[in-house]
Amino acid sequence: MEERILLSEKEIPQQWYNLLTDLKTPLAPPRHPATGEPLKPEDLYPIFPKSLVAQEVSSERWIEIPDPILEIYRLWRPTPLCRARRLEKALGTKAQIWYKYEGASPAGSHKPNTAIAQAYYNKQEGVTRLSTETGAGQWGSALSLACQLLGLKCTVYMVKGSYEQKPYRRIMMETWGAEVFASPSDKTESGRRIQVEMPGTPGSLGIAISEAVEDAATHEDTKYSLGSVLNHVCLHQTVVGLETKKQFKLAGLKPDILIGCVGGGSNFAGLVFPFVPEKLAGQEMRFIAVESAACPSLTRGQFAYDFGDTAGLTPLLKMFSIGHRFVPAPVHAGGLRYHGMAPMVSHLMAEKLIEARAYQQKEVFEAALLFARTEGIIPAPETNHALKAAIDVARECREEKVILINFSGHGHFDLSAYEAFLTGRMTDSTVSDETLNKSMGDLKKI
Numbered sequence: 001m002e003e004r005i006l007l008s009e010k011e012i013p014q015q016w017y018n019l020l021t022d023l024k025t026p027l028a029p030p031r032h033p034a035t036g037e038p039l040k041p042e043d044l045y046p047i048f049p050k051s052l053v054a055q056e057v058s059s060e061r062w063i064e065i066p067d068p069i070l071e072i073y074r075l076w077r078p079t080p081l082c083r084a085r086r087l088e089k090a091l092g093t094k095a096q097i098w099y100k101y102e103g104a105s106p107a108g109s110h111k112p113n114t115a116i117a118q119a120y121y122n123k124q125e126g127v128t129r130l131s132t133e134t135g136a137g138q139w140g141s142a143l144s145l146a147c148q149l150l151g152l153k154c155t156v157y158m159v160k161g162s163y164e165q166k167p168y169r170r171i172m173m174e175t176w177g178a179e180v181f182a183s184p185s186d187k188t189e190s191g192r193r194i195q196v197e198m199p200g201t202p203g204s205l206g207i208a209i210s211e212a213v214e215d216a217a218t219h220e221d222t223k224y225s226l227g228s229v230l231n232h233v234c235l236h237q238t239v240v241g242l243e244t245k246k247q248f249k250l251a252g253l254k255p256d257i258l259i260g261c262v263g264g265g266s267n268f269a270g271l272v273f274p275f276v277p278e279k280l281a282g283q284e285m286r287f288i289a290v291e292s293a294a295c296p297s298l299t300r301g302q303f304a305y306d307f308g309d310t311a312g313l314t315p316l317l318k319m320f321s322i323g324h325r326f327v328p329a330p331v332h333a334g335g336l337r338y339h340g341m342a343p344m345v346s347h348l349m350a351e352k353l354i355e356a357r358a359y360q361q362k363e364v365f366e367a368a369l370l371f372a373r374t375e376g377i378i379p380a381p382e383t384n385h386a387l388k389a390a391i392d393v394a395r396e397c398r399e400e401k402v403i404l405i406n407f408s409g410h411g412h413f414d415l416s417a418y419e420a421f422l423t424g425r426m427t428d429s430t431v432s433d434e435t436l437n438k439s440m441g442d443l444k445k446i
């Protein structure tokens with residue numbers, strides 16, 4: 001019986017899988033923030049390169065991964081598919097639990113899968129610098145790495161609260177050559193305005209997005225890069241699910257229940273999308289998206305058009321959302337604190353092809369401790385949500401089902417969260433219906 005299924009470099013998938021072509025009903029188009037009209041590809045050219053805009057709406061089922069991207073993927077791909085046999089024993093479950101270890105990348109998460117691709121296409125089109133936002137720093141560090149490897153400059157607007165409290169991810173970005181500004185900064189019009197309007201604010205992802213987008217829109221040589229939510233990001237992440245498929249085939253197994261945590265939805269999409277055609281063809285398979293109870297877009301949100309950012313500058317996307325002005329509690333899983341959900345993941349939810357669960361942070365850290373103490377790896381706070389769901393599902397299993405988790409990242413830079421849990425200082429927070437109804441009230445007006 002195998003415990004770790006490794007592939008050779010030659011077996012890294014050569015194409016990404018585009019689920020858009022296999023959806024039974026078409027995806028609702030993004031709309032212009034001012035006019036409400038369906039967006040034209042040209043509308044996005046000031047901030048994204050043409051090739052990525054083309055991927056956003058592509059009608060090709062398979063998209064070739066260019067050789068220079070594959071060459072960089074080979075620094076850590078293929079990632080191992082591992083069986084958590086010691087965890088299974090501790091649970092006394094009949095189920096098999098497998099995890100795809102995306103913590104193996106240099107940045108420690110799945111995010112470089114798209115960061116590398118985005119940096120490559122920008123470079124191809126003559127862009128010399130990318131701007132982006134980051135919360136705790138996972139996306140910023142992935143893009144800094146990608147820009148360094150492809151010879152681009154990188155500017156990261158990092159939410160000020162994290163910039164001051166979480167220096168390690170910032171140092172990582174600077175080590176990879178990026179310039180990092182605490183947001184709101186004095187580098188942009190929107191940053192300067194916020195500083196006047198809200199003196200001393202610790203910033204937010206929404207503010208940082210406004211700064212990064214403005215930076216790209218006002219500099220000829222610069223484009224903007226987003227780490228989740230968009231179709232092309234989900235597309236790049238399918239390398240994860242495609243690789244997993246090959247690994248299971250080698251083991252002579254098929255997964256029954258696929259589980260991923262969801263912030264903007266990209267790691268879940270990357271694992272699950274390549275398996276969707278099999279489910280559409282009638283195979284029995286469950287896909288479970290796991291969110292933070294502090295930011296419950298899939299389990300308590302509405303499927304409606306909403307903005308991607310707080311300021312309401314981005315295109316309108318049809319997605320499960322709890323309102324673009326919703327401010328989630330400062331839970332440790334920073335990557336899950338997003339008010340919306342990838343339109344493609346939202347679409348699958350609306351079609352009832354996937355199911356969703358939400359957990360509080362203390363229960364997910366309890367699950368993480370069990371994982372760390374049986375399997376050894378210390379998971380990222382986001383990943384803990386997927387582990388908690390897998391453990392619950394395994395406990396419910398009466399038959400020998402095969403459970404598969406996207407292990408989205410390790411938690412080596414999140415040890416202060418573990419300290420809070422271990423010393424009993426971690427707290428849960430519930431979102432009242434009243435708060436949600438209020439922030440979702442905006443959605444009806446759009």
Ligand SMILES: *Cc1c(COP(=O)(O)O)cnc(C)c1O
Pocket residue numbers: 109110111138139227228229261262263264265266267268335336380382383408409410
């Ligand atoms: C960013 C991040 C997430 C959440 O983002 P998705 O786009 O939903 O995948 C999950 N896990 C880790 C480790 C992350 O860094």
